[in-house]
Amino acid sequence: MTDKLRLELPILLPEAADACDHCVTSLIAVLEGRPGVSEAHVDKSEAGEGSLCIHYDESQIRLGQLRAFALQAGATLNDRFGHFAFELAGGVHARSARRIADGLRGQVGVLAAEVGPTGRGFVEFDRAKTDEDALRASVRAAGARLLVRPAPTDRQPSGVNVEGVVHEHHDHGSGSGHVHDKARVPDPAHERHDHGASAKLATGHEGHDHAAGDHDHAHGGVFGERTELIFAVLSGVMLLAGWLIGQRLPGVVQLIFYGAAYVFGGYFTLKEAFENLRKRRFEIDTLMLVAAAGAAALGQWAEGALLLFLFSIGHALEHYAMGRARRAIEALAQLAPERATVRRGNQTEDIAVEALKIGDIVLVRPNERIAADGVVVVGESSVNQAPVTGESVPVDKRAAAQHDLDFAKASSEHRVFAGTINGSGALDVRVAKKASESTLARVVKMVAEAEAQRSPTQRFTDRFERIFVPAVLVGVGLLMLAFLVIDEPFSASFYRAMAVLVAASPCALAISVPSAVLSGVARAGRGGVLVKGGGPLENLGTLTALAFDKTGTLTQGKPRLTDVVPADGVEEHELLAVAVAVEALSDHPLAAAVVRDGEEKLGQTPRLKAEAVKSLTGQGVQADVSGKAAVIGKPGLFESGEGPKPPAAVWSEAQRLEAAGRTVVVVRHGDRYLGVLGLMDTARPAAKVVIQRLRTLGIKHIIMLSGDNQSVASAIAKELELDEAKGGLMPEDKVAVIKALKEKFGKAAMVGDGVNDAPAMANATVGIAMGAAGSDVALETADVALMADDLTHLPFAVGLSRRTSGIIKQNLWVSLGMVAFLIPATLLGLKIGEAVIFHEGSTLLVVANALRLLAYRAKTV
Known part of the structure; x- marks a missing residue:
């Protein structure tokens, strides 16, 4: 699908056409051919202002990526566009997640919306057309409940991970009546503010967003997050009790227990089916309820109760499996400490990490987790960066010089990340990013968004379900009429139709792909x-x-001096001494390599001093050494420049090194050619x-x-x-x-x-x-x-x-294969109880198969 959405980015077009071309065409070049972008062009106004219009498919490229590309080229996203990330109480099933996402996408002004089976979702929207309140209302209308982080205080810290948090990300400075400065290029990090609910809502439940009149308890019901599992177990208990009682006292008492099994087993299924029907959608839950009701109508209460028990226990175990994968991601967020020790003058103070400001000095004790992204200003230690970067070996850290305090430009030996673990030394770290903007916080947010992103295979299975489920209902309706064609009672045709209904429900298919993707991410x-x-x-x-x-x-990105070839009659140390003296006055990367490696080779040899340095743009550098002009540059400089030409031997060595892939510089001191140096960025x-x-x-x-x-x-x-x-x-x-x-x-x-x-x-x-x-x-x-x-x-x-790709294929084969096996089997007489055992067994099998990804170990390199 292409040309799905049109996005306009305000840009400032300078009067100089060349400048305009350089700025804007660079962005168009980035976007041209990008999967998901069908067109990008500039609409220019008479005032010199304009907009970059991008036609894109939100299912293939995120608005965040477009924003980042635009910032690189000097364009800026209008403050109209917002980003609303949220989490639902107790997570949701894959089918419910899809229903909630579809409801959000149907809202005016929503550019993109995804909800994952762990309950995390995100929405990108146009502030001029909708707002967060309307988005919350849409989620509630789908029967889900949001969880909200309490407003952080210094006394009650709120780290990156608080289970059930609603993150509302705003571009800095947005709001009604705000005048957008088209020439301003905002910080790529986009200042974000987390807005929580009040510390305690009027209901007295901390951190939960309840719709008016919504008295559901957190995480799904009266027993909290385990309510669905407990209801499923109670359904099984009632089923067993009814069967045992029926062995001695068949009749009303037995039916009461079977009815209780229906209530406990069908409660959450009925709730979800009702929401689907309200949205005019036929989902798997509806099929199961119809089959259970049909069994009851035939007097097969035991089989109907077994169907609901197994279906509900399967749902509950799916939730458990998704919760395990969700907790694997939440473990990332838990790496960040909740409090930090800050140096204030001669005093130290313990504060919440959210209260840290850029420029604060944080004290990191031995074996303590680092509280913020920053640059080391005092101390030496080794830091275990595996939680953020995955590096297996601790990285040595030391204090940076005053001019190296820019976090973005600092080398790895000076830069530290929130959530990493300090070694045996104490460090003072200058905070470079707020807690909400740290690398760890950004990774946690992006992983949460990645959970909700649907893969191409998942989109295929979604489309398949939407066609398959109504087709199954039509087929079942025709099977009910089989008694008109073949000689059998209506009850037999009806029972067979209900068995096919169970067999054809693609539960395993619905969870097969998202469970694998979630575990892989x-x-x-x-x-x-x-x-x-x-x-x-x-x-x-x-x-x-x-x-x-x-x-x-x-x-390695750092050139090294790989070859030192003196001319005839010249000692190596003389060649290096002159080269090091001159290059020490240059700021070119190649010069730094000559100085670093040349000094190492010279050892204790006395150093020469150069003065009156002069850059020969694009060719080399010149300076006075020991009263003579020393020139260092590319071979072409000496071939076409002033002074004597290089001897044949020097020219031959230069050509040999160039053919070998070296960057070559020739050194001349006065009228003497001292030799050739070869440099190379080594692998x-x-x-x-x-x-x-x-x-x-x-x-x-x-x-x-x-x-x-x-x-x-x-x-x-x-x-x-x-x-x-x-x-x-x-x-x-x-x-x-x-x-x-x-x-x-x-x-x-x-x-x-x-x-x-x-x-x-x-x-x-x-x-x-x-x-x-x-x-x-x-x-x-x-x-x-x-x-x-x-x-x-x-x-x-x-x-x-x-x-992951292999497991997705395996899950598809299992889920579709089970449907292909069960439909003819039920047509040939397989009973509802047996069909549901196979049906739910395949669902649990694909989830368990997907969870194997959490234990993936790569072969060592």
């Missing part, structure tokens, strides 16, 4: 991999082509093994894309045994390569850093960002985010996706 999150829903999870599990960015992904130590592991997982075609020259790219590709390397690429060239891969292989993934590679990642079937922890842009734009800057997490993500 939960397991990935626990392993430091953020997967944005079932779509990316399924796609990653089936693709066969993958493209890597080179710099910082397959390579990550684990890169080759990771690529081999990916091949064993079924990735057949692996290539590398780079902006470096072709010889450099080819050298790295040969070392890592890649299928192909493409060098000298501009961003638009990378997009073209990705499109070509998709045409050839059907699906293709792009692995990059989530910032520079955004256009290519956006056009890939699956965009994978590496080292996304702390990077707002990478977290927002990627379909899959590897939280750690660790390439070894990629095989884990691919392997888990492969396993």
Whole structure:
């Protein structure tokens, strides 16, 4: 489905056409070809203002991703667009979740709405057309109850995880009458405010949102979250009691117990069926009630009670299984401490993490969980970052210099994350993000949203059910008339029709896909991999082509001095001494590599001093060393510049190193050529093994894309045994390569850093960002985010996706296969009781199969 929604982003179009092109066309390039986006164009007004109009399908791309792409190009989303995330009491069944989501989508102004079987959901909406109150009312109208976080106070902390929380996210500064500044580019993190209900509502129940007149207790009924399970057990007890009594006293007493079994077993089923019928929907619950009522009409009270007992116990166990997967995700949120020790002058104070402000200094004691994202300013320690990034080995941390306190730019040795565990040293951490904006909080929110996202297979099963269930009702109606065609009493035809009704109910099908997706997303999150829903999870599990960015992904992103070749008659230490002296005055990345590695090679050799440095733009650098001009630059500088030309031997070495994939600089001191230096961005130590592991997982075609020259790219590709390397690429060239891969292989993934590679990642079937922890842009734009800057997490993500895809297929075969078996079996005489045992058994089987994903272990790389 395409061209489903039209979204207008206000932008400021400068008078200079070139500037306009640079700003806006870069965004259009990002969106062009993105799955889910059918068109993007600019509508310009006479005043120079305009809007970027995007036609997109919300089932394939999230509004949050569009927002992140827009921010990269300088466009800004209007304050009209809001984001409402919520959780329902006790979770819901997959069918109820679908009904609630459909009700929300039917509201005017709702752009996208999803509700997952764990009870979490999110809505993206237009504030000009609807608001949160209307959305809450829609949820209540569907028969569900919202849970609300009490307003956090300093005395009663409220961490990231409070079971049953409603998060209401607002873009900062929005509100009625607010004038939107089209030229302003907001912070990509989008300041968010959590609005809870009052600490205690008028009903006296803390943290629950009740509709007027709604006296239901939390989590589903009089016994709390276990009410459905207890009712199901009571139904079974009543059924057993009725059967035992019937052995001695058949009659009214037996019917009373069977009737009680009907009440306890059918209560929640009737409630759900009523809501479905009110919405003019025929669901599985309706089929079960009709079958149970039919059994009672035939006097088969025992079989009808057995049907409702098994159906209700199956529902309750589904809830338990979904709750287990939900708790696996909630465990992420529980990692963040609720309180922090803050240094205020010479005093320390214990406060709630929500009260932390950017710039506060938090004291982290040994073996304590870190309370906030920030930069270490005092102390040294090692930190276990596995809860956020999945890294198996603690990472050493030390204090950053005053000029390195920018969290986004700080290196990993200075940056820490909320929820990670400090080692044996004490640290002082300068807070860089509020509790609601920490990396952990953002991951928890995004994983919760991912739970609700429906995968392509789930959309197929939803469509299948909507056609299949009415078809079953029509078929059952015709079977009831079989006595008119064959010689049998009406009761026999009616009983057979009820048995077919039970057999044809696709309960297992309804839960088979969401249970697997939920378990896969939960397991990935626990392993430091953020997967944005079932779509990316399924796609990653089936693709066969993958493209890597080179710099910082397959390579370390830090050039190293790999070759030192002195000219004839020149000592190595002389060449290095002059090169280090000159490059020490340059801020170029290659210069830093020459200085770092050159000083290491020089050891105790006395250093030279350079002065009067002069940059030769795009070619090299010049300075005075020991009274002579020293020039360091590309070989072409000396071929066409002033001064003597390089000797044949020096020129030959330069060409040899370039052919070997090195970045080459020539060093001249006065009129003497001292030699040639070769630099190279070396491959990550684990890169080759990771690529081999990916091949064993079924990735057949692996290539590398780079902006470096072709010889450099080819050298790295040969070392890592890649299928192909493409060098000298501009961003638009990378997009073209990705499109070509998709045409050839059907699906293709792009692995990059989530910032520079955004256009290519956006056009890939699956965009994978590496080292996304702390990077707002990478977290927002990627379909899959590897939280750690660790390439070894990629095989884990691919392997888990492969396993998830396999389990989804297994579940589909089991669920559809059971329906295909039971329908002819009931037509040939299988009784209702036997049919329901097979029916509910298959439901529990697919859920148990899906839960195996929570224990997934990747092979070590």
